[in-house]
Amino acid sequence: MFRSLATTTTLVLALSACGHSPDPVEDVRPVRTQQVSRHGIDNTATYSGEIRARHEASLGFLVSGRIQRRLVEVGDHVAVGQSLFQIDPTDTALNANASRTQVESTRVEYLKAKQDYARYAELGRSQFVAKADVERMQVSMDTAREAWRAAQANFGVTANQASYTTLRATTSGVITEITAEAGNVVGAGQLVVKIAERGEREIVISIPEARVDELRNARSLSIELWAAPGRFYTGRLRELAPDTDAVTRTYSARISIPDADEKVGLGMTGKLVVGMRGDDRLRRLPLTALYDVDGQPKVWVVDANTSRVQLRKVMVAQAQRDTVLISRGLRDGELVVTAGANLLHAGQKVRPVDASELPGARS
DSSP, X not given: OHXXXXXXXXXXXXXXXXXXXXXXXXXXXXXXXXXXXXTTOOOEEEXXXXXXXXXXXXXXXXXXXEEEEEOXXXXXXXXXXXXXXXXXXXXXXXXXXXXXXXXXXXXXXXXXXXXXXXXXXXXXXXXXXOHHHHHHHHHHHXXXXXXXXXXXXXXXXXXXXXXXXXXXXXXXXXXXXXXXXXXXXXXXXXXXXXXXXXXXXXXXXXXXXXGHHHHHTOSEEEEEETTEEEEEEXXXXXXXXXXXXXXXXXXXXXXXXXTOOTTSOTTOEEEEEEEXXXXXXXXXXXXXXXXXXXXXXXXXXXXTTTOBEEEEEOEEEEEETTEEEEEESOOTTOEEEEESGGGOOTTOBEEEXXXXXXXXXXX
């Protein structure tokens, strides 16, 4: 009986031993990493803009009327005094003729009043007329003289208006914009044509209000044309708008290009590269390294001894395309996870791998 009980107990223990499961294997997550370093940080910002002339003349007629002739096209080179547009001169010519007639009429009235006063003055000295009559004739003469002068001034205005029916170039340059056509009725002062003067070129950009100080304190400014990549021109901040645009809420800035050559054409698209002063605190990381927790940017830092990760809060100084500059929270030499950050948890063991080894990578 005792032998049977011992046998049964041994059998139960043997079966229990056979059913014991081993400890689970720890999951080691493959990730991409990058060593923190200040080396190679290019602290720059870029803005797109349009090449414009340093000086532009916006011209319009000084009188209103219907445009009769258009004498230029966009892109034409013009000289000072060259005719650009003409409006119908009929009305201004009629006004000038009417004013000329008025001048002659008032001149005759003045001469007649002058003769009458001379006659009354002579009679007054002989006491044939009263002194009051002489004074009345003098007032009539003075009034007629002032009316003649006013008519002469009015004739000068109408004569000038007759000459204003031809719009002429006030500077030498190239036509960049035309806003009216033959047959259009334009008002006095309405923009009709723009002329870009020959000489210095500049690039016009729009800059966010948060980046204005960076532009003012830039270490260097350079311009690269999209039509000529690799060729950089020196830039110099010439003008910064004192107020923002009402729609875009950005500041307009004009950067002159002193060394512009014939390749810098009007209307071309260019890129302004703003070189900012270096900051030893900055460290560059890929944008994928950031792991946002409750609105706080953090990164996974790998312990060099245990290969385990811990979440650390960092301060982002600036975002540049697909990278970020970190100003606080990291030290040189530390290893940071740059891909796979959203799959980790605190204390997890990781294994640095190439991009091709990550889950979902194409073979």
